[in-house]
Amino acid sequence: MNDIARQQLSIQVESMDLLNGQIKMEAHASAAYLAMASWCEQNGFFTSAKFFFKQTEEEREHMMKIFNFLIDTGGSPISPEISGINHEFSSIKDVFESALQHEVKVTESIKNIVKKARASMDITTERFLDWFILEQVEEENTIRDILDMIELTGMEGVGKQMIDDSIEKWIEEA
Numbered sequence: 580m581n582d583i584a585r586q587q588l589s590i591q592v593e594s595m596d597l598l599n600g601q602i603k604m605e606a607h608a609s610a611a612y613l614a615m616a617s618w619c620e621q622n623g624f625f626t627s628a629k630f631f632f633k634q635t636e637e638e639r640e641h642m643m644k645i646f647n648f649l650i651d652t653g654g655s656p657i658s659p660e661i662s663g664i665n666h667e668f669s670s671i672k673d674v675f676e677s678a679l680q681h682e683v684k685v686t687e688s689i690k691n692i693v694k695k696a697r698a699s700m701d702i703t704t705e706r707f708l709d710w711f712i713l714e715q716v717e718e719e720n721t722i723r724d725i726l727d728m729i730e731l732t733g734m735e736g737v738g739k740q741m742i743d744d745s746i747e748k749w750i751e752e753a
């Protein structure tokens with residue numbers, strides 16, 4: 580993008596670069612959740628797999644929301660390259676713990692963009708990210724609730740099936 584085009588953005592250039600980073604993070608989350616869905620399918624957690632198939636789609640939607648925002652504001656969204664997707668998990672608990680780690684990182688990243696947008700008086704970007712901040716509260720809360728349930732149920736014997744069955748109620752909420 581040349582200098583004049585950059586000056587005509589309705590958001591700050593720094594925000595555009597940070598939002599391109601966020602596009603990549605959402606795409607990475609989408610790919611990571613697809614790998615988790617694969618693990619769940621292979622290990623007999625079919626309801627959990629459904630949960631992660633839905634999360635995959637949602638993360639893709641988040642990515643497209645930011646992508647389209649950059650188009651609307653005159654920026655240059657970049658289609659991200661994704662690598663390094665982990666497919667190895669030691670247990671269903673490990674899967675959901677990894678998902679929570681992802682979400683916490685995403686939340687931190689979005690808050691960082693909001694802080695920088697606020698510092699540079701980029702109100703457009705700050706307002707746009709309001710939705711994402713609240714979405715992260717929901718997503719983190721869902722996964723924390725699931726981890727609490729796994730802790731209570733325990734992973735021995737019949738617990739495995741009970742854990743998977745209980746995921747059903749979070750599929751609608753998520």
Ligand SMILES: [Fe+2]
Pocket residue numbers: 605608637638641685
């Ligand atoms: Fe997301």
Ligand SMILES: [Fe+2]
Pocket residue numbers: 608638682685718
């Ligand atoms: Fe998410």
